[in-house]
Structures are given as structure tokens and as C-alpha cells.
Amino acid sequence: MSKLLPKNQADQDRVHDLVTDMFKGYRIDRDATTETVLWLNSIAELPQVIKTLRIETGLQMDRLSDLTAYDNIDGADGPKRFVMVYQLYSMRFHSRIRVKVQVGETEKVPTITSFWRAANWLEREVYDLFGISFEDHPDLRRIMMDERFQGHPLRKEYEMKDRQPFPDSLPVRIAARAPDLLNKE
Amino acid sequence: MIKTKEQLRTELEVERQNLTDFYNPQVLINMGPSHPAMHGTLRVMCRVNGEVVEDATCEIGYLHRGIEKLAEQKTYHQWIVYTDRLNYCSALANNIGYVMAVEKLLNVEVTERCQWIRVICMELARIIDHLICIAINALDMGALTCFWYLYHWREEAYTMIEAMCGMRLTTSYARIGGMSYDLPDNFDVLMAKFVKGLPKSIDDVEKLLSSNRIWVDRTKDVGVLTATEILDFGLTGPVARASGVDFDLRRDRPYYTYPELDFEVVCGVKGDVYDRYLVRMEEMRQSASILSQCMKKINKGPLWVDDRLIRIPAKADVYNNMETLIHHFKIFMEGIDVPPGEGYSCIEAPNGELGFYIVSKGGPKPWRTRVKPPSLLLFQSFEYSMKGAKIPDAVSVLGSLNIIAGELDR
Numbered sequence: 001m002s003k004l005l006p007k008n009q010a011d012q013d014r015v016h017d018l019v020t021d022m023f024k025g026y027r028i029d030r031d032a033t034t035e036t037v038l039w040l041n042s043i044a045e046l047p048q049v050i051k052t053l054r055i056e057t058g059l060q061m062d063r064l065s066d067l068t069a070y071d072n073i074d075g076a077d078g079p080k081r082f083v084m085v086y087q088l089y090s091m092r093f094h095s096r097i098r099v100k101v102q103v104g105e106t107e108k109v110p111t112i113t114s115f116w117r118a119a120n121w122l123e124r125e126v127y128d129l130f131g132i133s134f135e136d137h138p139d140l141r142r143i144m145m146d147e148r149f150q151g152h153p154l155r156k157e158y159e160m161k162d163r164q165p166f167p168d169s170l171p172v173r174i175a176a177r178a179p180d181l182l183n184k185e
Numbered sequence: 186m187i188k189t190k191e192q193l194r195t196e197l198e199v200e201r202q203n204l205t206d207f208y209n210p211q212v213l214i215n216m217g218p219s220h221p222a223m224h225g226t227l228r229v230m231c232r233v234n235g236e237v238v239e240d241a242t243c244e245i246g247y248l249h250r251g252i253e254k255l256a257e258q259k260t261y262h263q264w265i266v267y268t269d270r271l272n273y274c275s276a277l278a279n280n281i282g283y284v285m286a287v288e289k290l291l292n293v294e295v296t297e298r299c300q301w302i303r304v305i306c307m308e309l310a311r312i313i314d315h316l317i318c319i320a321i322n323a324l325d326m327g328a329l330t331c332f333w334y335l336y337h338w339r340e341e342a343y344t345m346i347e348a349m350c351g352m353r354l355t356t357s358y359a360r361i362g363g364m365s366y367d368l369p370d371n372f373d374v375l376m377a378k379f380v381k382g383l384p385k386s387i388d389d390v391e392k393l394l395s396s397n398r399i400w401v402d403r404t405k406d407v408g409v410l411t412a413t414e415i416l417d418f419g420l421t422g423p424v425a426r427a428s429g430v431d432f433d434l435r436r437d438r439p440y441y442t443y444p445e446l447d448f449e450v451v452c453g454v455k456g457d458v459y460d461r462y463l464v465r466m467e468e469m470r471q472s473a474s475i476l477s478q479c480m481k482k483i484n485k486g487p488l489w490v491d492d493r494l495i496r497i498p499a500k501a502d503v504y505n506n507m508e509t510l511i512h513h514f515k516i517f518m519e520g521i522d523v524p525p526g527e528g529y530s531c532i533e534a535p536n537g538e539l540g541f542y543i544v545s546k547g548g549p550k551p552w553r554t555r556v557k558p559p560s561l562l563l564f565q566s567f568e569y570s571m572k573g574a575k576i577p578d579a580v581s582v583l584g585s586l587n588i589i590a591g592e593l594d595r
Contacts, residue, residue, distance in 0.1 A: 032528040070553035094437045118419030121565045144246040172230040
């Protein structure tokens, strides 16, 4: 069933306890599937926290499972406009953790492409659909929408019926490359 | 970032010069979005030196339909049909992955029979997806015979799915808390024929391909991804397993009745196109064995959860009983009320981890639905793995990644 095996649940609980110990002074929740949700206090500490979660022996969150955002226009999750969501997965312990942080409309999020190259397109998608920009991203441009597109469709104020068709497609250029960071650290 | 007209004009002139110069190592070649080897609407711009691809950039979004935006406007039930349009080769797995996420938010546990049916569906979807992948991959390289051998079984699988839910490609079979129909009466006969015949065809195709000189030359050491690169790109599924990353959500974080089933997680060594082909072949055999185990273990029982707020009433009652009619009307016109909360739920879809992240703020519509498709990260790695290959190799690498534009662009 959708309930976890006892082994997986034990790992998940252990991760939760460990994270609670490590991050004093942070808001830590558990969601509907008992996964740990770690709320960061500011966007600037994101790279440091991701790095800690990745190298801490008891966690080893070494795979970026997903990276996305959602609109917080109703202010349910705090005063800022958006919430960034990072889903991390530990290939060793098979447990997950979700890192969430609030982002203002004009704030820049530090990129995590230096940890995982997987983040490149995922961050571009967030930039395209929400208009959140990333600092030091190697190739920050629209990914789903056309370059000529106006606005950001997943923002709540963007109307469903606001279609912007383009009759032709733009020429593609070879993209700028992120430096090869496989052998970083 | 926006370029001026002068800059664009100079770029265009340089490009024109490059194209006319035969010995120029900077020729740009555009493949797609409408190209027979580009599987749908993918577009790749390659910088070639002679025949070797030195750099490449992928362009996506040609099939973007705003499915995630649509999810915010539809009730949870209404959106099930859109999940068919994500990975249209394995629609069943997408349906189930989505309803599983909603059920987690509702905190309901589906019945045992329903779980078995869902496992059967997901394994059928896996077989269909792998069949398509290998058949098309071979077809792209000119081997038409395998295509006919394999597509016969795809057709048989679709016939079974048609018997299950009346649809073939876009199934919409799963419902929140149950399934739209129970299995048909003659299903065990159909399945027995399928699990017996499929492995034979797989053996035949293996005889045609595995030691075929052309196939081996075209696939060995092509598009190699090492285990470190797999983690760096966040890849999952058969592509990751072919590189030796021993990871399968069905075993490592099982859901439904997978813990009761006996199957092996197939791993490759080198991570080239040939290993991916072998992994997929063996996974189909494992899936066929899972299917026959399921048919032995499935037993009669209720299909739907016993919760009136979620359960869709039976049609016979809806027509004959006024209260049930109102109930039915409420469920479909207003939708199910999902409590506030959030959850990320993922399944091992044929191509890798397919995740649904739903944020609910109460009410019948989600605040945010995020689909994490395996194809997005797979296609991102394609830019890197095709570097240094020749253009025809790029076609074989693309086929082995099995990118489905529907879930890539959403």
C-alpha cells in the first residue's frame, strides 16, 4: 500500500530526528507522508544547508529528485511571494527530505547547479514558469515558453486563457556551458 | 540577455559563412522539432566537425500544454485524463502514480484487490513502454523485423487493456480510491497467453539483435554515462540501472503489493546503449514473471475503499436511488474535498522515478500540482552523452533514453 515498509519508515524517522537535532531554530514539519520538511530562514543559507545534507554521514542526500516552486500569493506560508521546494533523496538510506524556503519577487536564489547538473533545467523551468531568477546560473533563459513570451504562466495572476501563440520558432544557439564541476569539492 | 539587431546579424553572417565552408569545424546542424528520428517534438542543435558532434543544445517546449496550470483549474478527478497525456506510452502507470499521490493526501488505503490490479497495470505499462523503446530504437537503426515481433505483443497488451477499461492508449483507468472497472471475466486467459508468448518473442528478438554485428557496432560504447554522471544528472530507471546504479523504487521503497512479489532488479555495467537494451529486455521478462505471480495471488474482494466521501457510487444505484444520485452529482460537480497538506509521491515508472508533488489548501482543487517526469532529466543528459558521438550515434542514444515529449514538456 501507500504506507511504507517498517524498514523505510524507520529510516525516515531516524532522518527526521537527526535533522531536528542538527537544525535547531528552524521550522521542521512532517507532511502527509511523514516526510521531513525543513524550512530555511533565509535564501542565502541554501547552498550551505544543501551541502551539509549531502555530506552528513547519517543523511547522505546525494540525489536531487526534484526542484520546483509554488506561488504563495495568499501568504499562507509566510510574507514572501514564492516558496522554493527542493526534494532530496538518499540513495544509501532510501529516505527523502524536502527543503523549503521563501523567496521574494525580486530576490535571487543561489543556484545549486554546482552540486548537481540536474538542477540546470529544473531551475530554468522555475525561472520560466514563475519568474524567479537564479544567481550564477550558467544558462538562465526560458525553457518551456518561447523567448518572446510575456509573463510567467504558473503565477496565480496569469489567466488560463491568456494564450500567446507564435507562428514560427526562433533559431537555436549552442548554449553556454556550466563549468565541469564533476570533480569539484 | 536580449541581443541587439546588429549582434544577431553578425551571428547570422558567421553562420552562413560556416555553412559554405566545407572544412569548417563549426557547422551547425539542426535536428527537429519535426524529424523522424526525433520521437515527437524534440529539437537538437548540434555543432559538428565533419561527422562528429562537438557540442549540442536541446530545445524543448514544443508540446507544452500547461498541464500543471490546468491542474490548478480542475478538480482532482477531472485531472486524471490529463495524466494519460503525460507519458502516452505508459498511461496506466501515470494514472496510478497520480491517484496514489491524492490518496496519500486523503490518507486512504485502497483495498487489496485494487492494489493487485494496480500492480498488474503498472507492469503491463512497463512492458509496453520497453517494447516501444526497443522496437523504435532498432527501427531507427534500420532493423524493421524486431519492430513487428515486438509490436505484436504491444497490440496484445492493448487488447487486454481495452478489455479492462474500454480504452487503448489514453486509459484513465484509475480513480481516487479504486478503479473505474474491475478486471474482466476472461482476464486470466488473456494474461496466461500473454505471459507465455511474450518471453518467447523476447528470446527471438534477442537472437536477432544481441549478437548482430550491426547492432553491436552501433550500440556498444555509445552514449556512455558513468554511475557518477547518473547521480549528477539525477537519472533513474533503466538508464541508471544500465550504468550500474542499483536502484529501483519497487524494491528500495516499495508501494502497494510489491514486497510480496519475487523479482530481480536488473543492472548493467557499462551504461552504453547496448546495456540499456539488455536491461530493458531482462526487465520485461521480470515483469512477465511478476504478472503471472500477480494472477496467482489476486483474489476476490472489494475493489473500492469503504469511504462514502471518496467512493464513486455504482451506476446501478445512481439510476435507482435518489440519495446516491445526489451523491454522485456532488462528487463529480463539486469534487472531493482534500484536506490541506502536501505530499510527494513517486512510483517507478518505466523510464524512472515519476513523482507527483501536490500542495492542497483544502477544497476540490489543488493549489499546486507538480509532475516530476523522468524524461526531463534524461533529455538534459542527452546534451552531454551525445558529445563526441557521430550524428547517427546520437539517434541511437536518443532512442535508448526513451524520451516521451508528452511528459517532457507537460
